[in-house]
Amino acid sequence: MALQFLALTFLLILFPLLVAQGQEEPYSVVQGAPQEIETCQRPQWDPGLRLAPDLQEYKKNEEVTLSCPEGLQPSYTHIRCSREVQTIVHGKPVYREVWLGRASSGSWIRIRSRVECVEVLQVVPGTLEVSSTSIKLNWTCSFPDACQHTEATCRLAGPSSPACEAEEVSGVELLHGQRGTFTCTSLQPFTDYTVTISVPPSTVLFSWVIRTKEAVPQKPEQLQLDARTGTLRWKALPSCRGEIVGYQLNITAWASQDGGFLHMERLRLSGQSTEHRLPTYGPGTRYVVAVRGLTAAGPGAASLWESHTNGSETPGPPHGCSRLVLDTSPSQGTAVLPLHPISQPPEAVSEHQLLVAVTHNSTVLEDACSGELQPSNHSHPPDPYVAAVLNLSAPTDFVLGDGTRGHGFHNAPLHPGWDYSALLRLARRSPQAETFTCVCYSFSMVAGQSSYPWPGIVIGVVVLLVLVLVFAGIVWFVLSRRRKSVSVKAKENN
CATH class of the missing domain: 2.60.40.10 (Immunoglobulins)
Known part of the structure; x- marks a missing residue:
């Protein structure tokens, strides 16, 4: 009897628990049971990304192709909708959507960061070197396989003016690897060139218009003196090797007047000047003028103009020095x-x-x-x-x-x-x-x-007198011989 009472008591206690459990389990299945996700929502990455096919929702294992505007490339060109276990609830897995990207090896790996459009080829900051005749830059490729068969060229950015004829640069350089250096040589100073790095047939990875630095200018030409006004003129230099910011004149005048003196001028004239009036001195002045053009790179070679007033051809300074x-x-x-x-x-x-x-x-x-x-x-x-x-x-x-x-x-x-x-x-x-x-x-x-x-004057006078006496003696000797010859012929005729 006691055993029966104990069994009945156990059943009375266990039954409510079983009922409660039966009520809780259906709720768990409805509310928290793991449900497998079969689709992926469109990823919210870079707005510049193009998806093909372009949908708002993708099925599990559906492959999508990514692309970017010209010159840019996504870190993954192919992605796939997939799933992974997020957690375990009541012993069962809970899944969430994920995207897989195809690596260069062909395997699919979990994408854990934002996919963006990035430059395929980049110029290393601070490595651009520009001189008057060359352009040099270092480049890196963002993806190992993206820069294969890449070409680099330098071309004139526009037609050159007739006064500044510039030759076109020929040749194409093939870039290899993930980093390197590209150099353009034999360029014209102060000229715009377009440096282009592209993948044939028409994908441009990098394009930049770069102007070479200035060089010293050529010699000024056609130096002429206006004898009436004493003004020296020259032909204006073109801005082929740099903007002409001025002209430098060095004027040297050795003058014999007042016992002789030396006058020197160093002038800086504007870039629009094409003439300068020379200082005026008396007869016997020797002038030497050097004219140079100036750019930001400095003075160029000098054109010389030299003159001697009154036809003097004294090679050095006047004796009056x-x-x-x-x-x-x-x-x-x-x-x-x-x-x-x-x-x-x-x-x-x-x-x-x-x-x-x-x-x-x-x-x-x-x-x-x-x-x-x-x-x-x-x-x-x-x-x-x-x-x-x-x-x-x-x-x-x-x-x-x-x-x-x-x-x-x-x-x-x-x-x-x-x-x-x-x-x-x-x-x-x-x-x-x-x-x-x-x-x-x-x-x-x-x-x-x-x-x-x-003393010098006295010695000069003495030497002059001696020369006069010698010359007079020679003339007297010649005349006396001639008279004797005429007298002899006259006697023979008689």
Whole structure:
């Protein structure tokens, strides 16, 4: 009886549990039972992606082809709708939709990131190098197999002007691998070229118009002087090698008037200038003018114009460069120079520099007159140097070589037996011009040699008299012989 009571009690307790379980299980099947997903929704990736077929919903295992606009490519060209287990509920798997992409090996792999249209070929930032005659760049390919059979070319971006004839670049370079360098050479300066990298027949991966850098210009042509106005003219340079930003003129004039002086100008004219009026001096002036064009790359080669006034053909500086030196003392290393201010009112400038060069060479003197010189460096022989800076407003006799020092100069003693040239220089500077005017004194530090010209004149007169006497003796001898010959013939005839 007790056993029956226990069995009945167990059944009474178990039955409600079984009923409750029976009620819960149907709910679980309806609400949380794993259901296999048979479709995939259209992926929300790059808006530029093109899907074929283009649907809003795809069946499981349905293959879709992806493409991008020209020059771009998706990271996967073929995708497929699939499923994977997301979780396990009550011992059963719950699935969700996924997309698989076909790798280059042909296998299908789970796509775990956003698929986007990316450039197939990219220029490595910071590697573009452009000169006046070449273009160089480094490239990388985003996908190992996407850049096979790729071609790179350089072509003129447009027709060149008749004044700036540019030759077309020939040749096509095949690119290999996933990275490399492409270089265009033998290009024209300051010219637009289109660099194109493409996959035949017509897929352009990269295209860029690049202008080569500027180069120095050609020589100016057709330099001519208008003798009536003293104006030098030249033909304007074309912008073939760069934009002409100006012209540089270096004018050198050796004048013999007033004992001789050297005038030098360095001018910067505008890019539209095609003429300049030369400074006017008296007869016997020798002019040398160098004209250069300027671009952003710098000055080009110079065209030279040279002339001698009044038909003078003196190859070097006028003889008047050697002005009078009052006295030289080789034993003391000094020479006395009679200096006169170069500038005249109303533009009188009092500060003059006295330069010293151990030479009579005209080229060295020209460089010294327009150069930036330093104090004497005690070299042997010394380079041209600044001996003194003078506040010269009136004529004065200056002792060169007395050993005095100042700010930026040293009036070093002169060396016996050397030939010297001293230049009294006046410099004027402005943003567009530098003008140097130099008066030249040439002398020699030879013992016993007078600085005055009278001994030379006397010797010249004596030599001239001797030549006259010799010539007169020859004429008298010839005439006397002739008279004797005529007298003999007359006697024979009689």
